[in-house]
Amino acid sequence: MQGNGTKIGFIVAFLAMSIYYLWPTVANTLEQNYIQDLPEAERTEYREENAQRLQNLREESLSLGLDLQGGMHVTLEVGTAQLVRELAGEYADTTLSNVIETAQQRALQNDTDFINEMVQVFEEQNPNGRLSRYYRSEAENITRRSTNEEILAYLQSQRDSAVDRAMEIIRTRVDRYGVTEPAIFVQGNNRVVVELPGVANKERIRSLLKGTARLEFRLVAEPDQISTARQQIVGYYNRQVASDTSDSVQQSSGQNNPLAEVLSTQTRSGYAFGYTTGRDTARVNELLQKPEVQELIPRNMTLMWGASPFQTTQQGQELFELIGVRPQVEMTGEVIEEASVNFDQATNQPRVSMNMNSEGARRWSRITGANIGKPIAIVLDGYVYSYPNVESKIANGRSSISGLESQAEAQDLVNILLSGALPAPLEIIEERTVGATLGEASIQAGFYSTLIGLVIVAIFMIIYYRAGGGIADLALLLNIIFILGILAAFKATLTLPGIAGIVLTIGMAVDANVLIFDRIREEQRTGKTLRAAIEGGYANAMSAIVDANVTTFFVGIILYSFGVGPIKGFAVTLMAGIVASLFSAIVITRVVVDYLTRERSAELSFG
Amino acid sequence: MRWFETPDFNFLKAHKIAYVVSGILLVASIIGIVTKGLQYGIDFKGGKEFVLEFEQPVEVLDIRSELTGPLGGAPEVKLFGSPSDVLIRTDDPGNITEVQNTITQAMAQLYPDNSADVIKTDIVGPRFAEDLKAGALNAIIFALIVIFIYILIRFKDWTFSAGAVAALFHDVMIVLGIFTIFGDLAPFSMQIDQAIIAAFLTIVGYSLNDTVVVFDRIRENSTLFKTMEHDEMVNKSLNDTLSRTVITSITTLFVVTVLFIFGGEVLKGFSFALMLGVVIGTYSSLFVASSTVVELQRRRQNA
Numbered sequence: 001m002q003g004n005g006t007k008i009g010f011i012v013a014f015l016a017m018s019i020y021y022l023w024p025t026v027a028n029t030l031e032q033n034y035i036q037d038l039p040e041a042e043r044t045e046y047r048e049e050n051a052q053r054l055q056n057l058r059e060e061s062l063s064l065g066l067d068l069q070g071g072m073h074v075t076l077e078v079g080t081a082q083l084v085r086e087l088a089g090e091y092a093d094t095t096l097s098n099v100i101e102t103a104q105q106r107a108l109q110n111d112t113d114f115i116n117e118m119v120q121v122f123e124e125q126n127p128n129g130r131l132s133r134y135y136r137s138e139a140e141n142i143t144r145r146s147t148n149e150e151i152l153a154y155l156q157s158q159r160d161s162a163v164d165r166a167m168e169i170i171r172t173r174v175d176r177y178g179v180t181e182p183a184i185f186v187q188g189n190n191r192v193v194v195e196l197p198g199v200a201n202k203e204r205i206r207s208l209l210k211g212t213a214r215l216e217f218r219l220v221a222e223p224d225q226i227s228t229a230r231q232q233i234v235g236y237y238n239r240q241v242a243s244d245t246s247d248s249v250q251q252s253s254g255q256n257n258p259l260a261e262v263l264s265t266q267t268r269s270g271y272a273f274g275y276t277t278g279r280d281t282a283r284v285n286e287l288l289q290k291p292e293v294q295e296l297i298p299r300n301m302t303l304m305w306g307a308s309p310f311q312t313t314q315q316g317q318e319l320f321e322l323i324g325v326r327p328q329v330e331m332t333g334e335v336i337e338e339a340s341v342n343f344d345q346a347t348n349q350p351r352v353s354m355n356m357n358s359e360g361a362r363r364w365s366r367i368t369g370a371n372i373g374k375p376i377a378i379v380l381d382g383y384v385y386s387y388p389n390v391e392s393k394i395a396n397g398r399s400s401i402s403g404l405e406s407q408a409e410a411q412d413l414v415n416i417l418l419s420g421a422l423p424a425p426l427e428i429i430e431e432r433t434v435g436a437t438l439g440e441a442s443i444q445a446g447f448y449s450t451l452i453g454l455v456i457v458a459i460f461m462i463i464y465y466r467a468g469g470g471i472a473d474l475a476l477l478l479n480i481i482f483i484l485g486i487l488a489a490f491k492a493t494l495t496l497p498g499i500a501g502i503v504l505t506i507g508m509a510v511d512a513n514v515l516i517f518d519r520i521r522e523e524q525r526t527g528k529t530l531r532a533a534i535e536g537g538y539a540n541a542m543s544a545i546v547d548a549n550v551t552t553f554f555v556g557i558i559l560y561s562f563g564v565g566p567i568k569g570f571a572v573t574l575m576a577g578i579v580a581s582l583f584s585a586i587v588i589t590r591v592v593v594d595y596l597t598r599e600r601s602a603e604l605s606f607g
Numbered sequence: 608m609r610w611f612e613t614p615d616f617n618f619l620k621a622h623k624i625a626y627v628v629s630g631i632l633l634v635a636s637i638i639g640i641v642t643k644g645l646q647y648g649i650d651f652k653g654g655k656e657f658v659l660e661f662e663q664p665v666e667v668l669d670i671r672s673e674l675t676g677p678l679g680g681a682p683e684v685k686l687f688g689s690p691s692d693v694l695i696r697t698d699d700p701g702n703i704t705e706v707q708n709t710i711t712q713a714m715a716q717l718y719p720d721n722s723a724d725v726i727k728t729d730i731v732g733p734r735f736a737e738d739l740k741a742g743a744l745n746a747i748i749f750a751l752i753v754i755f756i757y758i759l760i761r762f763k764d765w766t767f768s769a770g771a772v773a774a775l776f777h778d779v780m781i782v783l784g785i786f787t788i789f790g791d792l793a794p795f796s797m798q799i800d801q802a803i804i805a806a807f808l809t810i811v812g813y814s815l816n817d818t819v820v821v822f823d824r825i826r827e828n829s830t831l832f833k834t835m836e837h838d839e840m841v842n843k844s845l846n847d848t849l850s851r852t853v854i855t856s857i858t859t860l861f862v863v864t865v866l867f868i869f870g871g872e873v874l875k876g877f878s879f880a881l882m883l884g885v886v887i888g889t890y891s892s893l894f895v896a897s898s899t900v901v902e903l904q905r906r907r908q909n910a
Binding site: 437518550 | 738815855859861
């Protein structure tokens with residue numbers, strides 16, 4: 001019995017550990033039920049009094065995946081190409097743009113790293129050229145003589161720090177928004193994954209995550225310039241229509257100017273180029289993108305859309321203005337030191353008030369002083385929020401952003417402005433949300449599947465293997481506790497595929513016992529005594545059990561390394577299941593079988 | 608209770624029939640996959656998918672025609688587990704929020720008295736979908752290589768590796784073929800997504816489990832019964848392990864069927880793949896893996 005003493009020790013230790021790690025989960029569930037039963041009035045009080053303890057319990061609990069508790073999973077990609085272009089700054093030329101474009105395509109096609117591709121493309125196109133001519137920087141110790149390898153390392157480190165900064169900024173924003181237990185981490189070399197449990201307002205989160213919050217103050221174009229450009233562009237499309245209709249006789253009737261069809265030019269102010277409905281803005285952009293049309297727009301004018309509708313028609317259509325502003329940026333949002341939400345006393349609309357630092361205040365004073373009586377456009381991420389007239393020189397470094405749709409939008413904008421500007425644009429490349437009700441339904445489905453699967457397998461084992469089956473069932477029950485214990489100990493997340501993994505394990509966990517029991521039966525058929533048959537059964541089944549489980553474990557590892565999100569959860573439970581079921585099938589059943597046959601001399605039936 | 612107490616089936620004799628059956632299934636699967644193409648789900652195809660939960664049952668065809676205009680093309684519309692839940696998939700390249708608003712507005716117009724909640728959304732960009740596809744392919748290839756090497760090390764004979772990998776390839780191809788050919792007929796999604804890949808790898812693991820147990824017995828018997836004909840010995844090993852093969856298949860089939868019935872709509876395709884995989888995997892370990900090994904060994908001896 002000495003060998004079994006050690007085994008029993010292991011079983012007790014394993015079980016105690018599982019219970020230790022699972023205890024917070026059980027306690028947390030009990031607490032939540034208790035809180036649910038409290039009268040409404042006492043709930044908040046109880047929560048506040050026990051805040052620390054409850055939070056600890058929650059953190060120590062086996063956490064549920066977003067597919068079970070509901071929430072939002074977003075993968076963002078840092079725009080490496082834009083970052084590389086911006087780093088070149090004033091040195092950028094068409095050669096670099098071409099290189100970046102080709103490298104982007106190649107990286108996409110070959111599924112390779114953009115920066116590596118870029119250096120390679122540059123070397124192919126300019127065998128004697130040096131990338132250092134774009135990235136000279138004393139601070140980074142990069143001179144004209146720096147090799148392309150040095151530039152490669154420099155760009156990669158810039159990319160990495162941009163990703164880290166993006167992650168930090170996102171974390172600040174999410175914290176300010178107020179999500180409990182968000183998970184934010186870097187994936188690969190240019191992606192950031194954000195997991196937000198229980199998030200319902202997706203639109204706000206999207207703009208919060210992506211918002212680069214590039215705030216610019218720009219002068220607007222002269223009204224004369226705007227109207228001249230407008231006349232010329234409308235005229236261009238008139239001529240186009242005329243030549244089209246003369247070409248084809250059939251289309252002679254009803255051909256209208258395509259731009260006039262979507263853009264109204266009866267603007268409320270001289271600074272607006274025209275206006276249209278929200279739906280048609282894309283069409284207007286398309287018409288204005290034509291190279292011939294672009295040439296008609298003066299070099300010192302850029303057309304930008306208003307951020308919010310200036311008017312809503314009786315049919316409920318929202319109208320947006322296209323405003324002519326200067327391409328030069330007078331000042332950016334970096335000078336903003338403080339920002340807060342308040343309400344415009346005249347219109348009662350929410351707005352964001354900003355305070356600039358001393359350098360910003362000095363420049364703001366100069367800019368406003370030089371442009372009294374003229375409007376200054378406040379541009380955020382490429383949209384004009386407002387273009388108020390400067391009434392007098394502003395010396396105290398104050399400004400405000402109006403034209404916001406709601407107080408929530410204003411609040412988010414403050415959040416974004418204060419958390420700092422993202423180093424490079426972010427793009428949402430994957431987004432998955434699960435509603436809380438669907439999550440709850442999944443938990444139920446998973447729970448019932450586990451229960452029903454367990455009962456059916458348990459009954460089958462008893463019918464087929466009698467007492468032996470009963471022992472295997474005991475092992476199976478402990479097995480499930482072990483799996484959950486392992487998951488809790490490794491702080492793994494339980495997902496729906498993860499529960500499926502547990503259910504699957506129930507079916508496969510008995511395999512080791514089936515192998516052993518069948519072997520015992522075989523040994524019995526050769527006329528061995530029960531004890532000898534048991535010895536032989538366990539010994540001979542071992543190599544098959546090990547081989548079969550090791551290979552499945554490999555599959556689990558591979559699934560874990562290649563899968564994402566919920567699939568990783570499946571891989572984890574599969575692996576935990578293999579470890580737990582090996583232990584329970586080999587060690588636990590052995591101890592019980594030995595005890596019954598040796599100590600109690602029971603005639604154990606294997607069916 | 609005892610099934611297959613001392614079975615004496617001639618598995619190797621049946622292998623000719625098995626080759627015909629497997630051959631037909633494999634060829635049909637490959638033809639199906641080549642002509643129809645793999646039916647990728649959102650993970651590998653990219654796009655935008657929304658699951659709407661209505662208060663009352665709705666008509667899939669009405670929803671599709673109502674959305675065709677606003678979305679600029681017919682979306683995929685399917686029921687999602689119940690007659691009042693629908694899944695809508697579109698390739699509309701527009702902004703996520705706008706597309707979702709377009710859909711909910713169109714639904715409010717179509718069913719003014721039957722309000723809908725968006726209970727699940729999946730948006731996968733084309734580049735991300737490519738990455739996921741590459742990851743899945745790598746996982747499968749990598750798994751097959753690792754298994755080949757492990758069995759080579761454990762059994763010290765490449766014919767066992769080849770037999771196991773052939774059986775795995777056989778299983779995955781046939782399940783893939785069934786998913787491709789009958790995907791449109793099923794009342795649940797049978798598109799290839801990440802969960803299905805996980806199911807495939809599980810099938811690989813499971814089928815391998817069965818195969819390895821048989822191989823292990825062959826290895827053991829080959830030292831015990833040195834005088835026995837090789838074929839006879841392999842056949843005896845298959846019979847020796849038959850009870851275990853069947854019992855484990857039954858318990859596993861029980862649980863995956865439970866998952867299929869009670870596991871909810873999200874797991875339907877996944878658990879269905881597992882059901883097929885357990886059945887085909889059991890068949891292949893009995894009729895494909897060992898007879899491939901015997902065949903390869905015979906050729907090696909003759910060569």
